[in-house]
Amino acid sequence: MQEKDLTDISTKKKNVITTNDSATWKRILVDLLKNSDIQFDGPNDWDIQVMNEGFYKRVLVEGSLGLGESYMDGWWECKRLDLLSYRILKNKIELPTNWSDIFRIAIQYVYNLESKARALIVGSKHYNTGNDIFEATLDPMYMQYTCGYWKDAKNLDESQEHKLRLVCEKLGLKPGMKLLDIGCGWGGLAYYAAKNYKVSVVGITISVEQLKYAEEKCKGLDVEFVVSDYRDLNGYQFDRMTSIGMIEHVGPNNYRNFFEVARRNLKDDGIFLLHCLGGTKPTKICDEWTAKYIFSMGVSPSISGITSASELLFNLEDLHNFGADYDRTLVAWYENFNKNASSLDTSKYDDRFKRMWTYYLLMCAGGFKSRSLNLWQFVFTPHGFDGGLRVAR
Incomplete structure (x- = not known):
């Protein structure tokens, strides 16, 4: 599938904060992804292009919530989110569990949240x-x-x-x-x-x-x-x-x-x-x-x-x-959405919502592909x- 780039990534790299602390967080995340062929600022369509150096700490501290919300906030870009998700899941890469995750697990076992x-x-x-x-x-x-x-x-x-x-x-x-x-x-x-x-x-x-x-x-x-x-x-x-x-x-x-x-x-x-x-x-x-x-x-x-x-x-x-058919279905949904997004009411569906919907569809596609x-x-x-x-x- 040839996807239209969501943004011109090369024009968005600005206001990057470089600190020794962020370098440490980055090294930890690089080590976590070392067997996945996922790079930061690399040449592949599935590589993560980092726009805000706070990204590394946010993901490691906040887990999957930090990964998704930082994408919604424009802290990183990726040409093929579905292939990124595929590599994360195929290589069984798990982000650290945070206290919020632990609390949710405990609540689910004690209470019937689907009452x-x-x-x-x-x-x-x-x-x-x-x-x-x-x-x-x-x-x-x-x-x-x-x-x-x-x-x-x-x-x-x-x-x-x-x-x-x-x-x-x-x-x-x-x-x-x-x-x-x-x-x-x-x-x-x-x-x-x-x-x-x-x-x-x-x-x-x-x-x-x-x-x-x-x-x-x-x-x-x-x-x-x-x-x-x-x-x-x-x-x-x-x-x-x-x-x-x-x-x-x-x-x-x-x-x-x-x-x-x-x-x-x-x-x-x-x-x-x-x-x-x-x-x-x-x-x-x-x-x-x-x-x-x-x-x-x-x-x-x-x-x-x-x-x-x-x-x-x-x-x-x-x-x-x-x-395996769900991968194709989700990609087709994304293509429809990408084609029709400009016609949606911006007062209801702002840019952050559109990034959320894109992330949802394509990261799920990678789950089925894997x-x-x-x-x-x-x-x-x-x-x-x-x-x-x-x-x-």
């Missing part, structure tokens, strides 16, 4: 940011804020339509079926399934902004949207069920409850498809920068976290990993299908 009362924080902070930022970033037809399926796709729009078709085919949708979409986003799946498979769809969301958009999108179709927490679903019987990119907000403390709700609302001969990103090891915490600026309570699940929470409730029929992050589709049935369930690919 029903706190769940609306996600909707108000991220998904209610404004539909305009997502319209500038996502595919225009289905507004899919999850990984596309690039198997036979030539562009982002095709990858998202192919993902929706893959989901519907795995579910075996037939006319007249009732489908529940837990965390329905902007209604893209509901629209696609109702229009192409003639099913009746109920979608739930915690975002008022998403609800308004989804209702307008699906006018005239057999679709209903409700602002509701998943925990409020009580014994409705659906033929099919999906949850796409939502369990990341549920939290490990609530996985079992989530699957109990899903089972309670699915018919005995039903199928449940769970689509989620995840990490290679179990965790109860989110990266500090991501928690502060993007997802207040997001936690990447692990395969063991999902399977142990679903035991005795569901039979796992199929597990499909196409996490395979530190994955994308899974789990297909569950309550009792298992006789003869097995043959799913689409």
Whole structure:
């Protein structure tokens, strides 16, 4: 991918403070990165171009929060943030843990931060940011804020339509079926399934902004949207069920409850498809920068976290990993955003916000490129299908 440089880096190197103290911090960071082929002020696209010598101390003292915030503040530049992230993660470079991280870890183990009362924080902070930022970033037809399926796709729009078709085919949708979409986003799946498979769809969301958009999108179709927490679903019987990119907000403390709700609302001969990103090891915490600026309570699940929470409730029929496709999806989102950023309202989205959004998209892309992050589709049935369930690919 050839990316347009965000800035002319060569013109920004000014007011650099040179002290023996900053030189010491720099040596520590250079040693930390010594096996990664990442240089400071080096010639490669993934190298870090330092604009403020306070950068080195800030990163070592503040960890991932310092790295992200210093980028937002213009303290450093990088032509290819995705390749920088890839090298950091591929080489398993970990920034020192600060006291804030330790405190957050302790809190997560003691308290349920993804409680029903706190769940609306996600909707108000991220998904209610404004539909305009997502319209500038996502595919225009289905507004899919999850990984596309690039198997036979030539562009982002095709990858998202192919993902929706893959989901519907795995579910075996037939006319007249009732489908529940837990965390329905902007209604893209509901629209696609109702229009192409003639099913009746109920979608739930915690975002008022998403609800308004989804209702307008699906006018005239057999679709209903409700602002509701998943925990409020009580014994409705659906033929099919999906949850796409939502369990990341549920939290490990609530996985079992989530699957109990899903089972309670699915018919005995039903199928449940769970689509989620995840990490290679179990965790109860989110990266500090991501928690502060993007997802207040997001936690990447692990395969063991999902399977142990679903035991005795569901039979796992199929597990499909196409996490490498998320790298391409995130880069495509960045390209859309970079192309459309100038048209956004600057009173809502200033330069610092735009740098934040760029950092978020491209550093995440590097995570999937390094395979530190994955994308899974789990297909569950309550009792298992006789003869097995043959799913689409």
